[in-house]
Structures are given as structure tokens and as C-alpha cells.
Amino acid sequence: MVGALPAAAATTTSWAGWELLSGSPGAYTSSVQIAAQPAVSATVTSDSRGGQVGVISGASTWLAEGTPVGAKYGSSAGQPYVNLRPKADNATSPSTTTYSFAAPTPASGWTFVLGDIDADSVRIHAVAGDGHVLDAAELGFREGFNYCAPGVVGKPSCTGDAADVPTWNPTTLTLTGNQAAADTSGAAAWFEPSTPISSLTFFFTRRAGFPVYQTWFASIARDITGTVTDVAEGPLEGVELSLTDANGTVVATTTTTTGGTYAFPGFVATDGYSVRVTPPDGKIAQSAVSQDVDLTDEDGVADFTVRDIVPVAVSGRITDTDGLPIAGVTVTIDGLTTTTDADGRYVIDDVPVGDHTATITTPDGYTLVTSAPPFTVPEDSETPITDVDFVVAEHPSLSGTVQSNGAGVAGVTVTASGPGGSTLSAVTDANGDYSFPRLPAGEYTVGIEVPSGYSASGPVARDESVGATDVEDVDFELARLGAIDGVVRTDGGTPVAGVAITVEGPDGTQQVATDADGAYGLGTLPPGTYTITVTPPAGTAVVGAASRTVVITAAGEVVVDQDFTLGAVVVTPTPTPTPTDSGPAPTGGTKLPATGLAPETFLWAGIGAAVLIIGGILVVVSRRRSKGD
Template sequence: MFNRACLALALLAGVFVTVMSPGPAHAVTDSWAEWAPVSGTSNDYSTTMTQRSAGFPAAQMASDSRANVALPSGASTFLDASTPPGAKYGSSRNSAYINLRPKADTPTGASTTTYAFANPTPDTGWAFVLGDIDSDQVQVQATDENGEDVPATEISSWFQGPFNYAGGTDQPTWNPATSTLTGNPTATDTNGASGWYEPDIRLTSLTFVFTRRAGFPVYQTWFVSRARPIGGTVADVSTSGSCPVESSVLTLVSPYGETLATTSPAADGTYSFGDFATQDGYTVRLSQPDGCAIVGQTEATVSNRGEDGDPASRADFEVRQVIPQAISGTVRDDAGAPVPGATVTLTRPDGTTATTTTGTDGSYLFDDNAVGTGYSVTLTVPEGYTAGPDGTTRSDITVDDTPITDQDFVVNQLAGVSGTVTGGGSGLGGVQVRLVPA
């Protein structure tokens, strides 16, 4: 296999961020890849291949092909709808492809061309095509998402068959044991003999070893990918007031942690990021509007591998308006009886206070408290009682989108004192006092 040192060429690691307007889901989008200009000299070429499906990782290509490497425009040579890949993904007309050669025009002068992906590829929804395989042969090699060599049996499962894009009868043959596509038996230079492949596992690299059998051969490579929409709904479930869902911000993150896109819903709550490469593992995250709370999940993992509008490709969320909340509790004695008329003081985070007294059932309530942290409630112990074991202050109370309850106090009732005075004779001498519980 190609020396892995060659993979040290810099990968495209930039983050693609875009803001897209919401829109409805629509038909699948298939696009043939784009190429950066080829740089280098004979036996040392490089370029970048970028699938046009957003979210598909770019690939840095390195090749020791001899001169001349070229990027034809696809205007005159292309895969039309009569070819198997063209029938599935659409015509490649006016989409560039790359022409490569052997390292040397000898049977032992094979060239090695490696595409190193910035992140593992999707495991569905893309293909590559090897064209003009006649007086030559090309071996396919790959590494999986863990960087391990992909076995020949797996690579062979990607092979979708031979065809001839020029309408001729010449077609190459595939050897599954060696993962090699070989031209016609006589190594005759013809036109259009091709084979195509659809990988079904995540790859970190793809390598082609191209060998001359006769003449001065060249081979062609196309890449194509499929994209489907990702979207969903942000629903306002407020029971009082309303939450402006269109002020929500949703972020789409790749399976590898890259921010790919942001968007906001329409007034009806629907949103779409647009089309992205078909794979699972995307994450959609929601940031709620000011004054609103998220009900339930704040992020969701989605997959757009299925059909448009598949539930797995949707991330639905709920928000509601935050209503200022009440803080309430009770004051009871150590026997469980309510203590009416007890004074309770609320201290707000800004230092202001409010005071109330308990009702006949021992309850108290402070309403209309804004969201925040640092509230406290303090009980003034009424006459005839002492503080209970849990004290007289409830501190570090946080008000969010639910009422604060059970801020309770217990006080201990003091014992009462009563008695009688008795005397022997007319004076008060010898008074005896006896204390009895009230």
C-alpha cells in the first residue's frame, strides 16, 4: 500500500459555517465533485477534491503520476444518463474529472494516487468511477475510519459493475481477490471502458495503484455524492403568553464536531438547514429566545440517510414563555399544626425585600418573581415559639420556569405556666407555689 508518510500532506481542516434561510424539504440533490487546480511536477502532484454535498469531508490528493496530469472540464467527455452512475446520480456533463498516468510507462512503473479525507467519509450516498481502463489496470485500496486497511472482500462489495460510457463494447473486468480492475485481454487502447463503486463504510483514505500494460495509458476518476435535507420544527407550547420561535437559533454540527450551519425557524416554527451529505451522526442544537425556556431536549442526533422528510432527519423541539414564578411554603409547629400570622420575608437577588404573613393554614406565597438565582426566605419566629431544628432561613433559591414550593419552616412551641397560691392562717407567710403545665 502507498507509504502512509504521504498521508501527512495537510488535510483541509477548516470549518464550514453558513447561515441558511428556512425552507421546506425537497428532492434529493446529487452533485459531481469539484477540484482545485493541480499543483506540482512530474511524479509529485497534488490537488484537493471536494464533494459538493455539504458536510462531506474534502480530500487532499497526492500522486506520483508522471506528467501530464490534467483536469478536463467534462464538456466533451462525461458520464451521461445512459451509464449506470449517470442514471443514478445524473449526468456528469460539465463537471471536471482528473486524468492520471503511470509513474513510468513500464510494467513495473505503477503510479500511486491517494485521497486522504479530512474526516471519515459517509458510509452511503457517494460513488467513484474509474474510466478508460483498457491497456492498463488499477488496484483499489482504502483505509477505514480507524485507519485500518480495508480487506479485499469489503472493497469488492462496492463494485457496481463495468460499463462503457462511449457506447462501445469494450469493458474491463474486476478481480475481487486482488481488488483490481483490468482492461481488455489484448491490452488494446479503446475508449470508454469503465467501472464504478459505492463504498458502504466510512473511509479515511482511498488509493489507486495504476499500472501500464501497453502503450501510454491514462485513466480517469470521477467522484459524486448525494445530499438530503435536515430540518424540523420548533413548537411554542406556552400555556400563558407566547414564545417567539422565530428568534430561536439552531446549529447543525457534523459527526466530528464541526459547525456546519445555523438557521432560525419561520414564524410557524418550521426550519431547514438545506441539503447535506447523507449520513447519520449529525447533531442539531437549539438556543432558545430570550424570555423562553426549552421544554425537553436541547439537542438531537439526526440521520438523513433515508428518504426526504424521514423522521430520523428531523429534530423537533418545544419552547415556552417563562412566567415569573411563585415561591411558597408553610409554617407549622413541632406537632404539625399550622402557625397562622407568622411573618415571612423574601429577599431578592437585588437586595429588595417583600414581607407577608401566613394564613390560617400556615401557608405563605410570594408571587411574580423574576428568573434568577440568590433568593432567600426568612421567618420571624412568633411569640410563644422557638426556632426549629432547620433554622429560620432558606437561602440560595433559584427561580426558573417552574414554581418554587416546599420552602417550609417548623417552630417549637414554648410550654405555658399557671398555678395557685395557698396559705395557712390570715397572712401570706408560708406561701407555697405549685407550677403545673397549662
């Protein structure tokens, strides 16, 4: 991991650590750890092309404290970031880079920054933990800035223009560089999402030049502290406490020290935390056993008071049919309520003499199987009543995988429409897996949203029946879209603009023209066989074959270097026909190219030569006759 995260103390900031890129162009992978507590990490997949890509040290390029994001998160000098490129260098072949988070991100306390957005554009697609796509407000665009602009405190040794910043379109969720698509330095923008994210995708497209873009992540951490005090004995040492995050995961445990104090230091500055105390044997919390804590704007404090249990105490446990504990279930006895702990246990004391019935609020996704029977608290009894237990059955789950060319596809939205018209959403993880846990029995239609950069290789929806057991292997297959690019030059190496290129493939025929650099390209091409044909401009001819055939497979290859060469047209001269003994010269002859002599000159020269030859023959014959006489 490059750039390991430091331990937090009070309010601290840190920049993300990265694993170095592995794989090859078109199929890179990595991982990034944005925060340590709770761990905010993601697996990264990208079909970026190669060349100047990778995890960069931050030694020569960084976000200074004088930038808007640096003012809040500190300087990133010496902290790593990632460089990536388009899938191919044309306007129809964006790269797709997806960050699949191990658990939904916090709703605050972190940022991502996109840099070097000048001669290119990047569209952002983020999917929440519940499957909905984030809108502009939830993505939390803060502002564009230029980290190379004069006057930026602590900036690297680069030169930029403060007015050269990307433009944010909240409708298309797209950052676009300067209007001229000029390759400049320092154009960047930062975001602070306000909704937990399961998947974050950047679609990066070249507009001109040699495009490379940068991505940084950073987080803020704060502390939770408190005390545990007994109403009679004062501060208690050795009391256990646990911390749960907004995802319902226990992210830390600790015990009180001398003075009854405890601390959970260095947790992401967000809301949704809950601190729970486990009172020592024979004691119970004076009020609630847990407290909510919000670290969004400041450190948190959660103090607890405990007391001796007052007879008579009633306790029990809630488990599923496999004997596994169910935490957080509300239990009620005669208006007195509490919730089960991580081991599924609960205690309610001061239950009066008489007959009682305990009830629970059955959690979502479960069915009550066994209720605790009624019980009686005898007169003058101080004996605790135990084993007032409940059993619940977990509803079955439906799960599957979305794959392309044998590999899982991350960040795909999957929906399940079921009884009563309800629709649930899930997002595939880094392995392409998804799951709908604890579904009520019924008929479901499960479908996928084909993501950008892919086409469907089979059905995009399936009907499934959910009964009493889990439904597995509800899989879908995608094919990655490919691209073609090349250059048209003269035989002297000069690029030729405006040349028509025709590409015939599975979806029909497309035509593009070469740009000022002689380059052409097509993206979003489904698997199949493609024929590429160049139409030479007037006065030119193709050197070599004017057509070629390439194949794109489900791997979505970028077929590069499909180049053509043009040369000047060479006209082959055709001599003008001459008269024959049988008549005049045939018509339709073509004059010779200009040589300084007209064609008739050659005609008279030929006749003269013939006369000389005939004359020479006569002389020879005459001499022979003379000698013979």
C-alpha cells in the same frame, strides 16, 4: 476550482470541482471538493508521469445519464475529471495517487468512478478514520460498465463495447481491464463506500499500450427542516439551532423564522447528523435538546418543543484545565440527565427540594479534576442554582510526521501500541502529519506501515513514554521508490524484442527482457546506484557502450530513455598465410570471404607477376651490357 458545486435544494446531485494540476511529472498536486455541506474535500498527490494528464473539462468525455452511475448522480457532461498515468510505462512501475481528506468522508451519499480501465489495472487502498483498511464490502463496488457502448442514453461520441468492462477482484481490490489488454474506449466502474475514509489511494499499472485513466467524484445532497414550538406560546421565531455531522463537527447554525420554521438545505445524503436547539432564556426543551437525523434515503425532519423552566433550575459548565468548553458531556442530577452544549453549558430544571449531587460521565481521553460540590434546594425557593461546574483534564497527545525527501507523505497508517495491549491507529494527512490525542499515561510503541511505492530510510518503530505533557516530533523517514526504463532498437530504428537487460543495484541483480516494442523497465527500485547492461543477441553487437550507470535518489526518479542500439556483426577478413623461403605456410589461416576467386588464384597471379618482373630486369641488364660492349 474547476466545476464549482451548485447550491442544493431538496434532493440534488453534483459532480466534484477540481483544482488544476500543479507540479511536474512524478510530483503532481491538486485538490478536489466532492460536496459543499459539510465540505468533503481532499488534497491530491500523484507520481504519475506526464503526457495527456490534467484536469479535463468533460466537454467531450462524460458519464451519461444512461450509465448506472449517471442514473443515480446524473450526467457528468461538462463537469471536470482528472486524467493520470502510470509512474513509468512498464508493469512494475505503478503510479500512486492519494486523496487525503480534510475530515473522514460521509458513510454514504457520494461515489467515485474510475474510467478507461482497459489495457491496464488499478488497485484501490482506502484507510478509515480509525486507521483500519477498508475491505471490498466497505469499498462498495457497484458494477463495471462501458460509457461508450451503443444504446447508452446521452453518451459522448465514442464507440465502445457493452461487454468491455473491467473485472473486479474483491480479494486484491483490483480492477483489471479486458483480457487482451487492448486499448479500447469507455471501460469504467463505480463505487459507493459505506465506511468513512481518511485516505484513498489508487495504484495504476500499465499492461500494454499508452495507458491513461480517468477519475470522477459525485455526491447527493438532501435537506433537514423542522419547527420549534412553545407549549404555551406556539411557534417561536429567532430560536438558535446547530447541526453536527458524524465527525462531531458543528457544520451549520441557523435560527427559526416566522412560523417557527428552520432549514438546513443541501447536506450530503448520509447518516450521523444531529440537530440541537438552544432554548431562549427562561425556557427548556420539553424532551431532548438534540435529535439524530438520517439523510441516506430521504430528507430529514427534526421538530422541537420547549416550555418555561420549572423551579428550581440547576445549571453549570464543564471546561478543561485551560478553560475551554467540553461539549456533549452527560450530566445527571437525581436521575434527570442532559448534555452540555457547544459552550459546555447545561441546565436541568424541576430539581426538588433537598440535598443533591451532580455527576458527569467523564468523556474518553479526559480525567475528572474538579467535581461540583453538593448543593441544597431550599424549601419554597424559586431561585436558580448556578455554577454547578466541573473541570476535566485532557490527556496528552502524541504526534509526528512521516516524510520522504523533505515532503510529507499522505495516507500512511501509524499505530500506537500501549498499556494493556491496546492498539490505536491513525492516518497521516496531506502534510504527512498524524496525531494520537488524549492518550493515557504509559509506554507506547509507535510504528508505521511502509506504503507501496516507498522504502524505509530509518526505523519503522519507536518506543515512546507518555506522561503528563504532549509528546511531539515522533517522526519517520521514507524514500520514494524509483524506476528505470528504455528501448532497444537496431541502428535502423527497428525495436528488438527479447533482448536481455541486466540491472545491478543495492538489492542485487535483476534481469528483464525487452517486449514486442523493444521496451524494458524496472520499478520499485530503492535509492542507490544502478548499472544497466545489455546483452546483444547472437549476430548483433552494441553500437556504443553496452553498460551505463544511473542514480536514483530518495526523490524516487523515473530514469527514462535508457536506450541501446544494436548493429549487425561485421567480420574483418584475415588473409591466408603464404609459403616462405624458410618453409611451408603457417597453419591456422582463415580463408577469405567469397569473392568469386579462390585464394590460390591470387597465389598464382602473384607468382606470375614476379616472373614478369624478373624477366623485365634481365632484359634491362642485357641491354645495358649490349650497350656497354
